[in-house]
Amino acid sequence: MTPRGKSALLWGAIGALTFLVLAQGAVLLSVPLPVGFLGLLGVAAALGGLVAVVAHRVEHRLTGKGQA
Structure with a gap:
């Protein structure tokens, strides 16, 4: 696996876990x-997948302008 792919998967996991933390907070507040x-x-799996795809598509634009 390429470093870029691994990074995208990690960002997807962060997005999914962040959603689950916010959902748990809503449950604790009786929402x-x-x-x-x-x-x-x-929903967390779908959101994590979306974040991973977006991260993979735009990461090269955010890191090192002018580098290959």
Whole structure:
């Protein structure tokens, strides 16, 4: 796996875990959520995948302008 691919997967994991932390905070504050536990896991997986794809597509633009 390339370093860029590994980085994108790690960013995806960070995005998914951040969503789950925010969802847990909403549960602790008694905010009614429209989905259950499995729904939250599905949303987190989809969000993590989206973050990973976006990170892979734009990372080269954010690191070292003018470098290959």
